[in-house]
Every structure is written in structure tokens, then in C-alpha cells.
Amino acid sequence: MKFCKKYEEYLRGQEKKLKLPGFQFKRLKKILKNCSRDFQSRHRHGDDVCSAIAVQRCPDHCSVCDGTFFPFLLKEMSAIVGCFNQRAQKLLQLHLASGFRKRLLWFKGKRDSDHTFLVQEGKELVNYALMNAIAVRKILKKYDKIHYSKQGQTFKSQAHSKHIEILQSPWLSELIAFHINLKETPHRSKRISSVFEECSLAITDGKPSLTCELFDSIKLDIDLECSICLDIVFDPVSLTCGHIFCYMCACSAASVTIVDGLKSANPRAKCPLCRQAKVYEGAVHLEELSILLRRSCPEYWGKRLRTERAERVQQAKEHWESMSRAFMGV
Numbered sequence: 001m002k003f004c005k006k007y008e009e010y011l012r013g014q015e016k017k018l019k020l021p022g023f024q025f026k027r028l029k030k031i032l033k034n035c036s037r038d039f040q041s042r043h044r045h046g047d048d049v050c051s052a053i054a055v056q057r058c059p060d061h062c063s064v065c066d067g068t069f070f071p072f073l074l075k076e077m078s079a080i081v082g083c084f085n086q087r088a089q090k091l092l093q094l095h096l097a098s099g100f101r102k103r104l105l106w107f108k109g110k111r112d113s114d115h116t117f118l119v120q121e122g123k124e125l126v127n128y129a130l131m132n133a134i135a136v137r138k139i140l141k142k143y144d145k146i147h148y149s150k151q152g153q154t155f156k157s158q159a160h161s162k163h164i165e166i167l168q169s170p171w172l173s174e175l176i177a178f179h180i181n182l183k184e185t186p187h188r189s190k191r192i193s194s195v196f197e198e199c200s201l202a203i204t205d206g207k208p209s210l211t212c213e214l215f216d217s218i219k220l221d222i223d224l225e226c227s228i229c230l231d232i233v234f235d236p237v238s239l240t241c242g243h244i245f246c247y248m249c250a251c252s253a254a255s256v257t258i259v260d261g262l263k264s265a266n267p268r269a270k271c272p273l274c275r276q277a278k279v280y281e282g283a284v285h286l287e288e289l290s291i292l293l294r295r296s297c298p299e300y301w302g303k304r305l306r307t308e309r310a311e312r313v314q315q316a317k318e319h320w321e322s323m324s325r326a327f328m329g330v
Contacts, residue, residue, distance in 0.1 A: 003138045004029070010131055020087070020128055021079045023135050031069045032146055070155055073139065077164045080132050088125050088171035091118060092178060096287055119182055126175050126199075126212060129166045130220065136165075160241075161276060168242030170284040173222050176210050177201075177288040181295070201296055208232055208293070224293070227273055228253060232297060234304045236286040237262065239279040241271050244286065248308060254280045258312055259319040 004025045011022040095118055136159075140152030159165050166172070179199045199212045210222040226233045228249035235247040251258050253272045254265035265280035294301045 003134065007131065007135055014124075014128065021076070021083055022132065023073075023076050023080070023139065025135075025139075028069065028073065028139055029142075031072070032142065035069070035146070069143065073136075073155070074159070074162075074164070077136065077159060077166075081164045081166050081169060084125060084129055084132075084166060085169055085171050087121075088169075088175055091121055091125065092171070092174055092288060094118065095178060119179070122175050122178055126172065126179070129169070129172050129175075130212075133165075133167050163240045163242075163282075165242075167220065170238030170242070170244075170286060172220075173210060173238060173244070174284075174286055174288045176212050176220075176222070177286070177292045180210075181288060181292050201292060203296070206232075208296070210289075224289075231304075232293060232300060233289075234293075234301070234308065236289050236293070238284050238286055239271050240282040241274050241276045241279045243271055243273045244289075245272075247285070248311065250280070250283065257315050257319055259316055 007022070007025060014020050014022070136156070140156055142152075143155075144150060144152040156165070160168060176199050180201055183199075199210075202209050202211055208224040210224065211220065213219040222244070224233050224236070224244065225231070226244070226246045226249050228245055231246075233244055233246050236244050237247045237250050238244050239250065245253070247262075248258060250262060254262055254269045256262065256265050262280045262283045267278050267281070269280055270277050271279045
């Protein structure tokens with residue numbers, strides 16, 4: 001793999017900066033070589049043309065790969081996504097904190113209260129997400145090439161359903177929005193603004209989307225239209241499957257009130273788009289994205305705020321009235 005050397009050099013550079021985990025390309029390639037060697041030894045005595053062709057490739061379901069390759073890859077993907085989510089969450093908490101809490105977080109992190117290091121680390125994390133997305137794609141493509149199958153793509157779908165595909169992480173959307181928000185800050189420095197060229201918010205025919213392109217081979221576009229109300233997402237929330245909705249729309253889809261919140265949703269409740277279950281409990285409020293959309297669409301945001309405020313008050317009133325009736329036994 002030509003990408004293998006580039007990826008390993010990237011990881012060596014990361015060890016000095018963020019110390020983030022990565023894929024062990026050499027070990028994965030070794031597993032695939034063992035797979036080919038094992039299969040060839042079992043067909044060494046084949047005489048016909050079909051056997052000669054079969055020697056070149058493994059069967060769709062290979063005991064060597066299915067027992068070693070996929071479990072190892074799954075473990076590494078989980079570690080990478082878990083680390084990325086944790087680091088991105090801490091970074092954004094530090095940026096969004098205010099007052100005494102912000103000073104305390106800065107002190108614990110032993111950082112000077114300036115945004116330069118936040119910006120640099122944020123960019124490194126977005127870089128990290130995209131590099132690992134490419135790595136997974138290359139690894140699974142290599143697997144399918146050797147096996148002459150589509151098992152690699154099937155595994156990718158399974159990883160998506162287990163929420164360990166890094167591009168579906170809600171914290172990636174938040175990091176991109178964070179970058180754009182700082183780019184639009186009036187008092188930004190030249191050093192800060194220089195890293196934002198690849199991230200942007202585009203509004204085409206009234207439909208917004210986040211775009212990020214840090215490598216020639218991959219471009220990330222995140223749709224910001226709520227598929228329930230068919231409008232720009234307001235008070236956006238990302239489900240664990242990666243789909244973004246308005247908070248009230250998500251509550252409606254999960255059949256819960258805004259007072260109870262999404263954590264009270266039935267585990268069997270499904271995402272309106274992909275129909276995956278168990279996606280509401282771990283939903284993430286996208287605060288940076290909310291700030292970005294409020295700045296970019298002030299008229300729409302103000303109008304939607306007034307409408308939703310009245311609706312939330314009504315829902316809260318109905319909730320407490322029902323609780324009072326239940327308490328009184330009425």
C-alpha cells in the first residue's frame with residue numbers, strides 16, 4: 001500500500017503532538033499474507049484450471065481473516081473513535097466554558113488562556129479523523145481485492161451500525177463548526193485564521209451544509225437540513241448513528257417530551273432516516289453548530305426561537321399539569 005508509509009509517517013508525527021492511537025498497517029497486512037499462504041497450501045495439489053485460478057484468492061468466508069483480521073480491525077476502530085470523541089469533547093468543553101469553570105479548566109490543563117493551542121489541536125483532531133477514515137477505506141479495499149469479495153464493505157456497514165465509524169462522530173461536526181466560529185471572530189490572529197481555509201458553511205438554495213477538505217482523496221459534506229421538519233436544524237442534536245435533527249423534532253420522533261429529554265426514549269425507538277434503534281440515549285447537543293447557525297441565519301434563528309419558545313412553554317405546562325393530576329389521583 002502506498003498510503004501505508006504515508007500513514008505511518010503521520011502517526012509518528014502525532015506521537016510527538018497528541019499521542020493518539022492508530023491502525024497497525026503492518027500487522028493487518030501480515031494477517032492477509034498469512035491468509036493467502038494458508039489458502040494456497042490447501043490448494044497446492046489442484047490440477048485443473050479452476051484450481052489454478054482459485055489459488056490466487058481466498059474464499060469469501062476465510063477462517064484466518066474472519067477469526068483474526070476483522071476482530072483486530074474492530075478493536076482498533078473502537079479505540080480510535082473512543083479516543084477522538086474524548087479528546088474532542090474535552091477541547092470543546094474548554095472553549096465553551098465560561099466564568100470560574102473556564103478558569104478552572106484552563107488551570108487544570110496548564111494552558112495559557114489563548115485560543116491558539118485550541119485551534120491547532122482542533123485542526124489536528126479533524127486531520128486525525130480524516131486520515132483514519134482514509135485508512136479504513138484502504139484496508140477494506142485491500143481485503144476485498146485479496147478475497148475477491150465484498151466482505152470488506154459489509155464490515156463497514158456493520159461498523160456504522162455499531163457507531164465506531166469515525167466520520168459519523170458528532171464531535172467531528174462540532175470541531176468543524178468550532179473552526180468556522182473562530183474564523184469569524186472579529187479579533188482573531190493571522191496564525192489562527194490560517195488553518196481554516198478548508199472548512200466552510202455553504203448555504204445553497206436555503207439548504208446549509210458543513211464542508212471540510214483536508215486531503216485530495218476525501219471531502220466531508222454534512223447536511224444541516226432536518227429531515228423531519230425539512231428546515232435548517234434548530235437547536236441541533238446528533239443521534240449516535242450520526243444523523244442530525246432539531247432537538248424538538250428528535251423528541252417528537254422518539255415520542256418523548258422536551259421535559260423528559262432524549263435520554264428517556266425507549267431503546268427500541270428508531271432513527272427516522274436509517275431506522276437504527278438505540279440511537280437516542282447517547283445523543284449529543286451540538287452547541288458549536290448552534291452558535292454557527294445562529295450567526296449565519298439570524299432572521300431565521302430569531303423567528304424559530306420565538307415559535308419554539310411558545311411550544312416549549314406549552315409542553316412544560318401540559319407536563320406539570322399531568323404530573324399534578326397524577327399526584328392528586330385525578
